């Protein structure tokens with residue numbers, strides 16, 4: 001362990017940590033960044049990302065139109081249902097205005113907006129090479145600037161006296177040591193990879209969750225901060241989750257394991273019963289709710305079933321569909337009761353009313369007299385071959401975090417800000433995104449608060 005007294009130590013190795021480290025170093029501080037993952041797996045969940053949302057007053061080379069502060073704020077209010085700290089949210093929005101320039105100035109390159117189901121070409125910018133390239137660019141910038149970086153360096157404890165940070169206890173290479181600094185920025189993500197912690201709220205069901213991102217986000221530092229008196233924010237039971245292929249790896253499957261077949265057929269649980277309206281709404285609602293819905297089904301498993309009409313209408317899957325010439329054979333492949341599956345599909349088919357099918361709008365193809373209904377894009381499931389995808393809840397991130405102020409200082413339960421203890425990224429995102437999701441906003445929060453935390457930590461350390 002380096003035997004030095006640093007100005008600023010940054011815990012974490014994703015977007016928020018890197019933005020904090022780069023900014024603190026620019027502010028004249030001597031910075032050490034501690035990343036729990038090995039170098040090849042550095043970058044946390046940030047390396048799985050593709051795009052970032054930011055406010056801008058006009059179209060540009062990589063965005064198709066303006067996205068004003070007021071529209072951004074309205075979108076945020078809508079998805080959170082008001083569960084947001086307005087002052088911090090408005091700060092995030094206004095401070096996002098220069099991201100289109102700041103990120104390329106630190107090595108990130110943009111690409112033309114993606115087409116398809118995302119509809120983000122106006123509000124979000126996409127990175128060339130995805131999140132991995134973005135994270136690599138930031139590591140390169142940080143290293144060239146003189147930030148010291150240690151991999152496989154897991155911070156296990158923070159020594160904090162009455163809200164004042166003293167040192168971090170770090171495990172590395174089988175040994176444990178203490179790193180002292182004038183200020184710390186905690187940017188170590190949520191606790192979504194900590195299955196025992198998830199079990200406190202979800203019981204044994206959590207064993208069946210697939211974690212879309214890094215296994216290193218164990219929430220260890222979140223727990224530390226809470227134990228040192230940080231005021232919690234966000235519902236500990238809640239998470240953002242989408243439906244992923246049940247054959248996905250337990251961790252780090254990233255975006256490609258998500259399945260987009262749901263609106264083009266029906267979804268049944270292991271009793272072969274439908275349990276929710278597959279045609280309720282467009283993205284993002286139709287993706288982001290299915291993880292939570294499946295988490296509440298028996299065995300946390302569901303099956304998306306489409307027939308020849310639905311096949312090919314959605315983004316190709318990484319894992320091939322299970323395929324059969326009849327529903328009875330498909331049930332056999334899935335281990336479902338064949339009679340129950342046939343009965344569910346027949347009841348669905350009888351309830352489908354004629355309409356003009358149009359996946360680009362909320363069309364008039366719907367069921368009648370069926371519970372739950374399918375409100376749009378309902379076509380009979382009767383054309384072989386039949387396809388099925390097994391689905392699991394794919395957890396993206398958790399909402400529990402610590403309260404911060406406008407300087408990104410951690411706020412204690414008695415309302416005092418901790419003078420030299422800062423937080424950025426997913427570990428404090430619950431202040432702004434209390435629930436719901438706005439695509440590309442996780443990185444906005446991390447970039448804005450990473451930079452604020454870095455700036456303020458440097459100011460505290462070197463004046």
Ligand SMILES: Cc1cc2nc3c(=O)[nH]c(=O)nc-3n(C[C@H](O)[C@H](O)[C@H](O)COP(=O)(O)OP(=O)(O)OC[C@H]3O[C@@H](n4cnc5c(N)ncnc54)[C@H](O)[C@@H]3O)c2cc1C
Nearest residue numbers: 012013014016036044045046050051155425426440442443
């Ligand atoms: C599949 C997927 C796709 C996504 N796509 C997008 C997108 O396109 N746009 C968007 O805005 N958001 C997206 N998100 C959400 C986004 O990833 C997060 O909001 C964002 O990356 C959070 O950044 P962060 O720096 O707070 O955390 P992370 O990037 O997760 O970084 C946390 C870091 O802390 C390290 N760490 C954890 N514990 C310790 C410890 N004790 N000691 C030392 N280090 C530790 C981890 O190794 C990791 O490097 C996506 C998430 C997933 C899973």
